[in-house]
Amino acid sequence: MTGGTSEADQGYFPRGRSLLRRVHEQRIVGLLYGQRGLMVGAVDPVVTVGTFMSSAGAASPFDRLVRTARVFETTFFGTRAEADRELARVHRLHRRISGTLEQAAGPYPAGTAYDALDPKQMLWTLACIADSGQTLYEELVRALSADEREALWQDYRRWGELFSLPRDQTPETYPEFRAWFDGRLATDEVYLTDEAREIGHMVGLEIPGAPYDRPALEALNLLVIGSLPPRVRSMYRLRWTPAHAAAYRAAAAAHRAARTLVPARIRRGSCEVQFERVARAEKRWGREQGKRAAAAADRARRPSQPLP
Numbered sequence: 001m002t003g004g005t006s007e008a009d010q011g012y013f014p015r016g017r018s019l020l021r022r023v024h025e026q027r028i029v030g031l032l033y034g035q036r037g038l039m040v041g042a043v044d045p046v047v048t049v050g051t052f053m054s055s056a057g058a059a060s061p062f063d064r065l066v067r068t069a070r071v072f073e074t075t076f077f078g079t080r081a082e083a084d085r086e087l088a089r090v091h092r093l094h095r096r097i098s099g100t101l102e103q104a105a106g107p108y109p110a111g112t113a114y115d116a117l118d119p120k121q122m123l124w125t126l127a128c129i130a131d132s133g134q135t136l137y138e139e140l141v142r143a144l145s146a147d148e149r150e151a152l153w154q155d156y157r158r159w160g161e162l163f164s165l166p167r168d169q170t171p172e173t174y175p176e177f178r179a180w181f182d183g184r185l186a187t188d189e190v191y192l193t194d195e196a197r198e199i200g201h202m203v204g205l206e207i208p209g210a211p212y213d214r215p216a217l218e219a220l221n222l223l224v225i226g227s228l229p230p231r232v233r234s235m236y237r238l239r240w241t242p243a244h245a246a247a248y249r250a251a252a253a254a255h256r257a258a259r260t261l262v263p264a265r266i267r268r269g270s271c272e273v274q275f276e277r278v279a280r281a282e283k284r285w286g287r288e289q290g291k292r293a294a295a296a297a298d299r300a301r302r303p304s305q306p307l308p
Contacts (some may be wrong), residue, residue, distance in 0.1 A: 009079050020155035023137045024076045030271040035133040035204040041128040042200035045105035050114030060296040062282040066275045102303045106191025108232040119169040130156040140255045150174045192235040195296040208286035
């Protein structure tokens, strides 16, 4: 017992000892890492088709994003019992997600298998989250030391284990992870289909909100776009000029500098209030995105048509 709280009650990533918890407790990271991670992850078409476009959540993409974010926050911050309940539910869902690509996607021919429990596909999902969490923290909060980066990566490996990704299927050290991830992004293995581009852009950069929310949402979009790997940003065909880059650098620097002036209760903690706001906004302002997402997912599921 520590201060009257059992080890289990502190969760899998105890406050004060876990770098993962320290990173994801920063509310700016919690707000943006999922959107960025999804946009980066979409450049693997096998994972994208298997885990997003094959799901019934395509017609409500932001509700799906919110539900996933809530599961992740529970594993980051909840007790072990709370996390275990969510993990068991996710595992049951993942066991039902498998099949083959109905049409070719870049280097992957029609018939390529996808499986939500395939370690290679799970590693890609983990890697995109890990890269997004670290990148946003370092860009918008502070730089991490080499030892902190290593500790953070080891926490992410532990997090992957909770979702049934074997530890021996992940890079052993942070430098190995960084070399593998950056190397893969530079290869022809990554490919953004038209459908994934549409859905990735929509979920990453078209968060629904009231008209008075638009300026804040556009500011957050700048942070997401500016933090993307350059090749990924190019694959989305996002306009990025020197003026955009300068605005991003200024916004990131301003956020880092302003942190000390913002009360801890505002800059740290769960993003549940923001998640609920997005879920409500989708019902009122996100119907058009839902129609577009469902149509894109339907196109991705159609069998390839033979050439005439």
